[in-house]
Amino acid sequence: xxxxxxxxxxxxxxxxxxxxxxxxxxxxxxxxxxxxxxxxxxxxxxxxxxxxxxxxxxxxxxxxxxxxxxxxxxxxxxxxxxxxxxxxxxxxxxxxxxxxxxxxx
Numbered sequence: 482x483x484x485x486x487x488x489x490x491x492x493x494x495x496x497x498x499x500x501x502x503x504x505x506x507x508x509x510x511x512x513x514x515x516x517x518x519x520x521x522x523x524x525x526x527x528x529x530x531x532x533x534x535x536x537x538x539x540x541x542x543x544x545x546x547x548x549x550x551x552x553x554x555x556x557x558x559x560x561x562x563x564x565x566x567x568x569x570x571x572x573x574x575x576x577x578x579x580x581x582x583x584x585x586x
Contacts, residue, residue, distance in 0.1 A: 530554070537572055537585035544582075 496504075506512055530553035531538060538550045542562065549572060552559035568575045576583040 535570065535572070537576075540572070540576060540583060540585035542576060542583045543580050 495501075506516075525532070531550035534550060534553055536549040536552065538548065540547050540549060547560050547562070549559055549563060563572075566575070566579055572585060576585055
């Protein structure tokens with residue numbers, strides 16, 4: 482029997498276009514590096530509001546850790562303590578004024 486047939490006499494199933502294309506793509510190191518670079522840039526672009534916004538990424542306020550930057554993605558993800566204490570989106574001044582032991586990054 483030839484290599485293209487199995488023991489049943491039927492032709493072997495092809496690996497498929499996308500599987501074969503991915504296999505060829507992975508062999509090229511520069512192409513994989515470029516894909517990783519583009520993926521990293523896409524992640525940075527998605528997280529850019531949290532990275533370059535006016536809210537801290539993480540802060541300690543009244544002895545607890547909070548992540549106010551999550552409100553850029555969904556306003557309900559911000560802890561209600563910042564609304565209760567009337568921060569009004571002015572975090573640097575309010576953190577220092579309302580809790581001298583607080584810090585923010």
